């Protein structure tokens with residue numbers, strides 16, 4: 616009796632740029648080789664450091680039981696484009712992919728339908744260390760199950776509230792080390808940021824000069840890292856000190872004295 620799980624774990628397809636062959640017996644994970652469907656606990660794609668690019672790899676054929684794959688690691692490659700329908704599968708209705716890791720590539724473009732088919736399960740999307748200049752609004756819009764979105768070390772210049780507002784389960788967002796100058800007060804409306812016990816928001820290392828109290832009103836965070844920005848010393852920031860004391864478990868950042876200046880505004 617061969618169970619589907621075993622079939623997956625023996626179907627090992629190496630996706631190099633040129634090789635078109637497959638191996639049937641391989642211990643996994645093999646470093647520097649892209650393995651589809653081998654993981655002792657969950658079915659996963661291990662494609663870190665596998666010379667992938669410039670396009671995101673296509674999903675393997677029907678035989679690989681891709682509907683059972685829970686995670687894909689495409690980190691440390693040379694992917695620059697995540698193209699339309701990268702995860703769309705014509706044989707299976709639902710792809711159960713939970714976690715996608717594109718950390719450390721050279722991604723500049725995420726096409727509008729890049730993540731089509733991942734709507735039902737995807738909860739973690741890692742896009743750290745890439746070259747994105749803006750949040751891929753349309754590509755993300757249907758990922759309503761997404762919990763955690765990480766965009767550290769890109770070139771983002773603003774947080775686009777239109778995009779985030781459709782992410783109904785988002786409660787962890789990390790946009791450290793970008794060039795963000797402004798977070799719109801309506802930015803997180805619609806998300807679960809600051810509405811769950813384990814909410815976290817990381818925006819250290821950006822160019823924010825001012826934080827609007829309305830952005831944070833009614834939200835409590837487990838972690839809020841607002842450090843290393845370019846805040847102006849002004850009365851309109853005075854709400855922050857009190858907010859951090861009462862609404863944030865783990866606040867990371869400077870509590871400048873001028874945030875507590877006269878003209879104190881309460882956050883109610």
Ligand SMILES: *[C@@H]1O[C@H](CO)[C@@H](O)[C@H](O)[C@H]1NC(C)=O
Pocket residue numbers: 663690691716717718719739741
């Ligand atoms: C994503 O990949 C990077 C680089 O390989 C790794 O350091 C990081 O832990 C991964 N993140 C997740 C959530 O798997």
Ligand SMILES: *[C@@H]1O[C@H](CO)[C@@H](O)[C@H](O)[C@H]1NC(C)=O
Pocket residue numbers: 699726727728
């Ligand atoms: C990707 O999909 C969008 C929306 O359907 C379409 O406008 C665009 O032309 C497609 N891009 C490519 C390269 O096919």
Ligand SMILES: *[C@@H]1O[C@H](CO)[C@@H](O)[C@H](O)[C@H]1NC(C)=O
Pocket residue numbers: 727728730731732753754756757
């Ligand atoms: C999002 O879902 C709507 C409704 O099902 C669909 O029309 C649209 O094409 C989807 N967009 C993307 C980018 O998948």
Ligand SMILES: *[C@@H]1O[C@H](CO)[C@@H](O)[C@H](O)[C@H]1NC(C)=O
Pocket residue numbers: 792793819820821822843
């Ligand atoms: C602060 O952020 C900038 C990027 O905006 C980064 O280059 C710098 O290393 C950071 N400094 C610290 C102390 O983290």
